[in-house]
Amino acid sequence: MLKKFLIKLMLFCTPFGVLMGTVNYFGDAGTLFSSPELQIAKYLAEGYNVANAPNIDERALQRHVIALLKTTPSVIVLGSSTILLMKSTNASTNSFMNHGVSGASLEDMIAIYQLYKSRGVLPKKIIMGIDPWIFNKNSGQLKWKTLEYAYTAFVLSEPMREQSSMHLDKFYQLFSPSYFQSSIKTLYAKLIRKEKIVLLPTKQRINNSLTRLVDGSISYGPKNQNLTVQEVEKRAKQDMVGGDTINLLEKYTHLSKKHRDLFDKFISQIISQNIDLTFVLIPYHPSLYTFMLTNNAYRMVTEFEQYIKGYAQQKKIKLMGSYDPARFNLDSNYFYDGMHVNEKGLEIVLKGSPSPHPREKSRYVQTAGSL
Amino acid sequence: MLFNSFEFAVFFPLITLLYFLSPHKLRWMLLLGASCIFYMAFIPVYILILAVTIVIDYIAGIKIENAEKIQKKKLYLIVSIVSTCLVLFIFKYFNFFNNNFASIANFFHWNYPIEMVNIILPIGLSFHTFQSLSYVIEVYRGNQKAERHFGIYSLYVMFYPQLVAGPIERPQNLLHQFREEYFFEYQRAADGMKLMAWGLFKKVVIADRLAIVVNHVYSAPTEYAGLTLIVATIFFAFQIYCDFSGYSDIAIGAAQVMGFSLMDNFKRPYHAASISEFWKRWHISLSTWFRDYVYIPLGGNRVSKWKWQMNLFLTFLISGLWHGANWTYVLWGALNGFYLIFALWTQDLRNNLATRLRLTNYPVLRKGWAILVTFSLVCFAWIFFRARTLDDAWYMATHLLSGLGNLGDFSYVKESISDLGLSKEELFIAIASLCLLEFVHLIQRHANMRHLLSEKPVWYRWSVYYAIGLSMLFFGVFGKNQFIYFQF
Numbered sequence: 001m002l003k004k005f006l007i008k009l010m011l012f013c014t015p016f017g018v019l020m021g022t023v024n025y026f027g028d029a030g031t032l033f034s035s036p037e038l039q040i041a042k043y044l045a046e047g048y049n050v051a052n053a054p055n056i057d058e059r060a061l062q063r064h065v066i067a068l069l070k071t072t073p074s075v076i077v078l079g080s081s082t083i084l085l086m087k088s089t090n091a092s093t094n095s096f097m098n099h100g101v102s103g104a105s106l107e108d109m110i111a112i113y114q115l116y117k118s119r120g121v122l123p124k125k126i127i128m129g130i131d132p133w134i135f136n137k138n139s140g141q142l143k144w145k146t147l148e149y150a151y152t153a154f155v156l157s158e159p160m161r162e163q164s165s166m167h168l169d170k171f172y173q174l175f176s177p178s179y180f181q182s183s184i185k186t187l188y189a190k191l192i193r194k195e196k197i198v199l200l201p202t203k204q205r206i207n208n209s210l211t212r213l214v215d216g217s218i219s220y221g222p223k224n225q226n227l228t229v230q231e232v233e234k235r236a237k238q239d240m241v242g243g244d245t246i247n248l249l250e251k252y253t254h255l256s257k258k259h260r261d262l263f264d265k266f267i268s269q270i271i272s273q274n275i276d277l278t279f280v281l282i283p284y285h286p287s288l289y290t291f292m293l294t295n296n297a298y299r300m301v302t303e304f305e306q307y308i309k310g311y312a313q314q315k316k317i318k319l320m321g322s323y324d325p326a327r328f329n330l331d332s333n334y335f336y337d338g339m340h341v342n343e344k345g346l347e348i349v350l351k352g353s354p355s356p357h358p359r360e361k362s363r364y365v366q367t368a369g370s371l
Numbered sequence: 372m373l374f375n376s377f378e379f380a381v382f383f384p385l386i387t388l389l390y391f392l393s394p395h396k397l398r399w400m401l402l403l404g405a406s407c408i409f410y411m412a413f414i415p416v417y418i419l420i421l422a423v424t425i426v427i428d429y430i431a432g433i434k435i436e437n438a439e440k441i442q443k444k445k446l447y448l449i450v451s452i453v454s455t456c457l458v459l460f461i462f463k464y465f466n467f468f469n470n471n472f473a474s475i476a477n478f479f480h481w482n483y484p485i486e487m488v489n490i491i492l493p494i495g496l497s498f499h500t501f502q503s504l505s506y507v508i509e510v511y512r513g514n515q516k517a518e519r520h521f522g523i524y525s526l527y528v529m530f531y532p533q534l535v536a537g538p539i540e541r542p543q544n545l546l547h548q549f550r551e552e553y554f555f556e557y558q559r560a561a562d563g564m565k566l567m568a569w570g571l572f573k574k575v576v577i578a579d580r581l582a583i584v585v586n587h588v589y590s591a592p593t594e595y596a597g598l599t600l601i602v603a604t605i606f607f608a609f610q611i612y613c614d615f616s617g618y619s620d621i622a623i624g625a626a627q628v629m630g631f632s633l634m635d636n637f638k639r640p641y642h643a644a645s646i647s648e649f650w651k652r653w654h655i656s657l658s659t660w661f662r663d664y665v666y667i668p669l670g671g672n673r674v675s676k677w678k679w680q681m682n683l684f685l686t687f688l689i690s691g692l693w694h695g696a697n698w699t700y701v702l703w704g705a706l707n708g709f710y711l712i713f714a715l716w717t718q719d720l721r722n723n724l725a726t727r728l729r730l731t732n733y734p735v736l737r738k739g740w741a742i743l744v745t746f747s748l749v750c751f752a753w754i755f756f757r758a759r760t761l762d763d764a765w766y767m768a769t770h771l772l773s774g775l776g777n778l779g780d781f782s783y784v785k786e787s788i789s790d791l792g793l794s795k796e797e798l799f800i801a802i803a804s805l806c807l808l809e810f811v812h813l814i815q816r817h818a819n820m821r822h823l824l825s826e827k828p829v830w831y832r833w834s835v836y837y838a839i840g841l842s843m844l845f846f847g848v849f850g851k852n853q854f855i856y857f858q859f
Contacts, residue, residue, distance in 0.1 A: 002391055002555040009564075012833075137594065138789075151785055172377060251789075258591040282594035 020180045026172060027183030027190070032173050037061040039069050039199055044214050048201035050210045058101040059146035062112050065216065072121040073097040077216070078112055080104035082282040082339060085346050091127070095171070098216035103141055103248055106134040106259055110266050111147035114154040125276040131248075132304040132323065133261040138251035154266070169258040216238020224336055232332040236285040239338030246288075246339070252300040255307055267315065279312050281305060282349060283320040283330055288338035289323060321349045328352055372412035374621045375574055382409070383625060390629055395552040399522050402549075406531035410494075413535075417493040420458060421529065427454050428503045429524045430512045448511045452504060459500045462492050467696030487726040497693055499528050503659055506542045508664055524550050530631075532622040536615070538636045538656035545633070551747055553630025558825075564629030565821050565836075570620025572839055577804045578613035581606040583848070584611035584791045584801070587802065592767050597774035598787035600767050607757050608750045609805055615654070620703035632855075639812045641749070644741035646710040649749055652784030657693075661686050680715065684708035694756070699764055703755040708749055800846050 026035055041064030074095035077086050084100035099112045109128065116122055132361055133139045144151060149300045155158060173179045205211065211219045227235075239246050270277050284292065292298035305323050312319040325331075334345030341349065374379050386405045411418050438444045466487050506527065509515035509699035518524040527546050533539075535544030557630050588595055588603035595603070619636035626633045635656050643649035650658050669682040684705070691704015724730075730737040751768070758764035778781035793801065814820055824832055 001558050005555070005557055005560055006388075012836065015837075017842065020844070060757075135589070175377075176846055176849070177844050180844060181849075184845075254594070256591065256594065258594075258677075 004338030017175060018182070020175050020177065023187055023366070024176065024179050026182045027180075027187030029179065029186045032179075033221070036199060038064045040212060041065045043199065043201040044068075044212065044216070047214055048200075048210050049205060049207075049213045049219075050204065051180045051202055051207035051209050052198055052199040052203075053210070057143075057146055058109065059111070059143060061212075062099050062101060063115060063147060063150075065099070066108070066115045066119065069097070069119075071095070072116065072119065073123055075125045075127065076116070076123045077127045077129065078109040079127075079280070080131050080342070081199050083127075083129030083280060083346075084131075085340070085343055086127070086350070087213065087217045087343075088104070089348050090347065091125075091233055096215050099169065100129060100216070101143070103133065103143060104134075105139065105144050106263055106266070107144035107151045108147065109134075110154050110262070111144060111150035113266070113270070114150040115147070118150070119160070121272055122275060125278070126270060126279055128280045130281055130308055133248035133252065134263070135255040135307075136249060136252040136300070137198040137256040137259065137305060138253075139248040140250075141248055157264075181198070193341045220336065229332040232285070232335050232337065233287060235342070236287045236332070236335065236338035239285070239288055240291045248351040249292075249298055249301065255300065255304060260307075261342060267311075267317070271315065271317075277317050279308065279317055280349070281308070281319070281323055282341055283321065283325040283328060283345070284323050285335045286325045286331060286337040287291075289325055372409050374625075375571060387625075388630055389473070391555045396816070399520075399526055401499050402531070403522055403526045403529065406526065406529040406534060409531040410529065410534060413494045414491065420493050420496070420500060421783050422523070424455055424458055424500065424503050425528050427451060428507050428528075428544040429521055431507050431522070432517040433519065435510050444511055444545055448507060450455060451507045455500055455503055455507075459496060460513050460806060461488075462490060462496055462525065464692075464696045476492065479662035483561070486642070489686065493801065498537050501535060501539050501657070501693075502537075503528055504540070505660060506546075510703045515546070517520070518542075518546055518807055518821050519765060522678055532625040532631075536622070537654075538619060538622065538634050539660050540633060540656070545631075548631050551630075556630070558629065562821050562825075563629075565690050565824070566624030567621045568624075568836070568839055569820075570622075570624060572847075573617035573620065573845055575810070575843055575849060577808060578610045578617060579803070579848035580797065580801045580804070580846075581610040581613070583797070584793055585610050585757065586789065589759065589763070592758070593762050596770045597772065598778070598784065599791060600771050601790070601793060604750050604754055604757075604767070604771075606801070607744070608641070608753050609808070611753065611756075612637070618720040624681055640817060642742060642812060642816070643745050644738050645745055646707065649745055650707075650711075657690070661690055664782055665689060680712045683711050687711070699755050702761070702764070703752055706752045707787075804842075 014217050025033055036053065037060040040050045040053055040056065040061055044065060045068040045294060075091045076096070076099055077083055077098040078093075081100060081104075084098060084102075086098055086100070087165060088094055088096035100111075101108055113126075133141070145362055169283045200207070202211070205213060205227065206221065208221050212249045267277070283289070292301050301323055309319060311317075322328075325334075328345075328346050328348050330341065330348065334341055334348065336342050372382060382405075386401070388400055390398055407418060410421065428451055431447050434447040435444050435451075438447060469485055473483045473485070488689055506515065506518075506524075510517050520529065524544065526549050527540075527542065528534075530540075530545070530549075585603055585607045588599060589607070592600065616637040623633045625636070634656055638652040638655070640649055640652040643652050649729060666686040669685065670678060671682060672679045674682065687707075687708030688701065688706045689703070689704070691700045691707075692704070694700045725737060731741070751771075754767045755764045758767060774783065774787075788798065791798065811820060814823070824835060827835075
């Protein structure tokens with residue numbers, strides 16, 4: 001009787017196991033079994049820049065990069081793609097790692113910090129690129145879920161549970177229903193779009209495609225490096241009607257209390273660890289900034305800036321930059337598009353101090369009328 | 372160890388297999404060892420607290436039985452109750468009362484030197500405390516012989532399927548089962564597995580998905596109003612039901628596979644047509660515990676009307692405090708007590724009104740209305756249960772109807788729903804799974820779902836099993852979310 005029951009139970013369960021194992025292995029949403037992110041991290045750890053790495057999970061990359069670090073860098077950068085161009089030369093140290101991820105949310109920054117914390121050694125300085133959407137509860141940004149375990153560990157003040165044993169974890173993941181749910185989507189994409197990634201480790205800093213540099217920052221290919229002013233203006237205008245990043249500012253009605261509290265807890269913990277902390281606000285393209293100033297839907301950008309400046313002052317945190325490009329006299333020559341300053345623009349922001357004079361609002365408001 | 376974890380998926384079949392392969396005389400040891408492993412998977416050292424309670428009540432049971440004079444029996448009972456409750460008080464209520472006393476002292480500018488203690492509540496403490504208490508009380512009442520076998524008694528308190536969140540068993544029902552020899556029965560094991568699968572479905576597909584919305588809204592309720600708060604509260608009603616009844620189903624099913632019979636804990640509570648009926652269908656093992664050991668000893672309804680109502684209110688107030696050391700739970704209990712008393716006050720009025728409106732001619736309509744009102748009252752009370760603070764609860768209670776005048780405006784409805792923190796697809800899955808749940812409940816009004824299924828041909832049954840399995844695989848939320856009642 002027991003034998004019959006067990007046979008039937010196994011017959012029933014086997015298809016589930018086979019289905020999960022197959023989908024998880026070949027779909028491999030977190031690239032556990034065929035990790036381009038892991039391979040990129042390995043190349044970076046070996047001192048190579050990596051070209052041809054589009055559409056990767058940047059959060060997973062950060063996880064691998066941190067896991068493979070031989071020593072903890074003195075200076076790390078947290079933030080979004082707006083600060084991803086910041087290089088070790090900008091910080092005047094080789095002990096540097098940029099952990100910027102596209103569309104970074106507060107949860108991303110917390111999770112990456114937590115990954116360091118779990119190593120037991122924290123950096124001496126954190127440069128934090130502060131984007132205005134981090135207090136937008138409607139940003140819809142869920143990419144941080146890749147590092148959810150690290151974020152949860154921070155929120156619950158518990159030790160991180162993942163990564164204790166990678167091999168055992170891989171085995172678990174092969175039969176993990178949650179991994180199945182992600183992997184079935186990636187398997188579908190692989191089968192339909194025939195996506196294939198061929199990584200190129202290189203010592204060159206600028207290549208034909210986006211290059212991930214050993215210090216964690218990125219460099220764009222020649223197509224982006226040689227943009228004309230008109231092309232930048234065109235891109236900035238496109239951002240106004242809905243780029244990936246401006247979408248994060250949609251439905252931004254108020255500075256979420258939940259996120260403010262979380263941010264305060266995060267910053268307080270950094271300060272309590274005696275880490276030198278600097279906030280950096282990266283300016284927007286003049287056209288886009290004017291558009292946001294004159295459009296009520298984006299009024300929270302300026303409100304957020306005021307809030308964060310007050311917060312930095314209250315906590316005695318050094319703050320550099322402003323969302324307002326006029327503070328640094330930045331025009332299209334200093335941008336790649338509406339949201340991203342180029343290397344020249346970034347250098348000015350990081351070196352320069354805000355203009356002591358109030359910005360000439362009227363100039364941009366007039367421009368907005370012609371947009 | 373969580374029922375919805377990979378560890379349990381290995382642990383349960385292994386223990387069950389060993390159980391049936393072991394000789395009868397060794398089985399209690401196997402189950403006790405398994406229960407220790409199960410409990411120690413949370414915080415290992417806390418098993419010592421459990422051991423203290425077990426030793427106290429084991430000795431107390433024997434002493435009560437051996438004592439010849441009633442005064443001595445009573446003394447042993449009091450010692451047992453006080454020491455068992457003291458453990459519960461220290462771990463669960465000390466900080467709560469201390470904090471309140473400190474606030475009062477602060478208000479009067481008095482010096483208050485007692486510090487808070489930094490301890491974590493042992494998992495399921497309230498459950499096994501109550502199960503232990505029911506043992507000593509029943510021995511005192513003479514309804515149960517004192518258990519002389521320390522291992523069997525320990526197993527009664529620690530039996531792993533119901534150790535951390537019930538059902539809270541009575542010694543008359545459970546203790547003797549550990550002495551009986553159960554052989555493997557195919558149908559019983561299959562039924563137990565089906566119940567476990569259904570419980571797991573309720574937990575991972577329904578409760579944990581609804582939890583996303585509930586956590587989203589309840590973590591910052593002041594950012595929402597009206598429809599969003601209402602939907603989140605209704606979702607919480609179903610979340611807590613599916614979470615807890617799911618746990619109970621898995622517990623009862625797991626015990627059933629091995630041959631043990633645990634008491635039912637839920638009987639479609641949201642189909643109740645009154646609050647008193649709701650409490651006969653919701654967390655039955657706890658409701659009957661309070662009835663037998665608090666309400667009836669207080670005098671029950673065999674006292675003056677005023678005292679009877681006081682007894683009702685007091686019982687629910689204690690029930691609220693049992694759930695958690697927070698004023699929100701106390702208020703939740705008080706609100707439920709008030710509902711019952713208010714129902715008594717207005718019973719004649721409501722009957723007269725129904726007669727005048729000729730609702731008595733439409734019993735289905737009347738019952739439907741009663742179910743709807745009961746559900747609404749229960750949901751309103753859940754606000755106090757789930758809210759983090761009294762301020763949050765008060766805000767929610769006073770802003771439930773804000774903006775509802777815009778219900779005819781599609782954009783308002785759309786915006787309110789988009790505030791819930793679920794994508795359209797996820798929301799669809801949540802609502803579809805709730806519809807499935809209610810469909811099953813409607814069938815269960817007339818028949819046992821498992822018996823109905825067993826009468827169907829093999830291909831039909833297996834299709835249903837695979838459909839449930841695949842729906843869990845595709846639509847389940849697998850974040851190792853704890854069961855809500857673990858915290859109590």
